Amino acid sequence: MTLSVVIVGGLHSDARRATVEQLLADVPGSVVLHHDLATAAAGTVVRTIRDATGVLSTGEAPLVNDCACCALREDLVPELLRLAGDATTRLAIVELWDSVEPKAMAEVVVVGGLTVTGVITAVDPALLLPYLGNGDDLADAGLAAAATDQRTVADTFARQLEYAPVLALVDSPEADDEDRELLAQLHPTARRVPVPGGHLGDSAGAPARADASGARSDLASAALAGFDVETAAAAQHPACALLPAEADAHGVSTLVWHRRRPFHPERLYAALEDLTCAAARSRGRFWLADKPDTLLHWDAAGGALCVESAGPWLASLPDAAWELVPPVRRAAAALDWHPEHGDCCQHLVFTSPGLDRDGLERLLESCLLTDAEYAAGRDAWKRLPPAFDTLLEV
Template sequence: MSTPVVLVAGLHRAARTAAVDALLARRPGSVAVHHDLAEVTRGRVRRIVRDGGRVLETADVRLAHGCVSCTVREDLLPRLVLLAPGASLLIVDLWDAVEPRSVAEAIGGAEVREVLRLTAVLTALDAGDLPGDLTRGERLRELGRPAAASDRRYLAEVLSRQVEYATGLVLHGGDEDDHELSLRVLTHLAPLTPVHGVAGLPTVTGPALRPAELAERVDPATARLPADATTEEIVTTVWRSRRPLHPGRLFEAVDELVTASVRSRGRFWLATRPGQLLAWDAVAGIVSVEDAGPWLAALPKAAWDLVSPARRAAAALDWDPEHGDRVQHLVFTGPDLDVERLHDLLDSCLLADGESPGHDDPFAPILDLKQIA
């Protein structure tokens, strides 16, 4: 019989600790494992194992390469397997800046599936800090919170991914106004994810989650993107089009598009790259554009059986007789968005009938460099 495992992620340490403590108190025989990465840049990690009343063990773990994946592979998984026979529930208390996806995929992997059963991925959030932290442009290493020596991620980038990947969100701290504002923010960023208080945590000992299905909820080709919504001052708007984008005009518009909202994401296609599904991901003024693989319409039909059912279903919903599943689908969220201006700007970037996109592609240094790497 496999032992249930719940991941508790979150940049907000006090909120995360409160959620872990509540889980330990609610289920006798549960054990929490935490890896303190404060000195990971020196190749040192501190492992702490505790139950609801005391610390069971502490140990310094030295890694050949100071990184999260090394910690998971070399220490976390073996420790969970060792603890599993004597625990009713295993709680992985993730370090502040760790994104849960890689850990979930490791725990849900075939090598430990008979022993460990991933049942929930929770992200704990401080209601007083959440709205402001989503607008912060600092890198984690500038704040002394990196998860590896080479960590170049931004705080807002990590926080948004922790929110959007989770199967449940835990809101803690702040006052009543903070709580209400944070709930409105989460309604826009993760509208389908349940939000709980520490006193009302969900059941976390159910059937196993499939990491592939968790990934499909956030991957560009299959992501469950938010819909149009307005909640007091917060606005989410969806922009869609079937026409290709002119790379030069879109590139010139990027700065305004990114600064117009707090969070934006989605998929798009350029006239110069009709075969590539491109992913747009921006938060707190930082934007990433990446090649997310081919559009289904760009693949031979013999290859369609090789992609997931969710990918085929998403393509079918977007299918057009002329363009196949190629679509512009971008979602922007922020306070008091000028929706008309945003849509007009994006519309102006579309290729006009009979227009040639030319040969210059300002996105080439970004996209082609990543392909080579």
């Protein structure tokens, strides 16, 4: 029997543990593999393997290049392969440590020759906005996975949330309609599965036992439904990401802003702080007049913005190079092709409670080239001041 692997992650540790306990209760023959990176400062990563009855084994993985995540990668696949050799183990639940992101681990497991059947991020809806708004460095929160880890709480949580096709939602009494609506707008395509409890120590947090009839629970079904790492990676790539759609409900709005005209680099740069702070979460792709061939990625959460090059627009590539581009990228470009600019566009999405949609649109529009600047043509655009060179480390 082939071992199924489900990855359960998320910064909401109580929600994550409740999800893991529920899977143990729902799936006979399941075990949990967890690497505790909190001990990394002492030079080791502690590995624990347990089932529904208790701990089966513990061990230590030495640090690799002072990187706890690297130690996890080196140790994870051999342990899973060992579990795969045990005919009694049906499902391996990889419970990620707080700040470990599921994308990297799912890809490591697949490269190791194992089958990932599900990726789940556990969420307490009441904590959604506080975490998305937390611009603190992981290191300051004691959650860094390496000495060089420069991620923030907000951007890490956003990636954990948006990568997983399944969100396990604990029944949080503090959550309200706004929290649930924010979650729905941030990741509208996710399968949302309720999990009882989530506050360890409460009697309500005890996992419900599997149905006596043998029927598979929603959570177990999600864990075993199947997962494709290439499709998941494509869904996160700025060139073809499946971004949220327009929405407005329960005080939460999503603004989808799509334009063809390029940004003026200086005016956009001057507006970055206001644009970054305008929403709890914003992301997408954009282009600058002075860099018309470069696809730029916009990724903002917690009041911090990351802008980076995601390579060339397809419109800037020779025809022969298109064969080297993944089909999903070519398909996304074809659906959004413009006769003059090809796939070059502004496609930014802002999601937040209390979003000032009109003010945000006015600010974005003011950053585009004016009619006269646009009419001057690409040669003139390229001579505009390169305001983003420092940010892009050009």
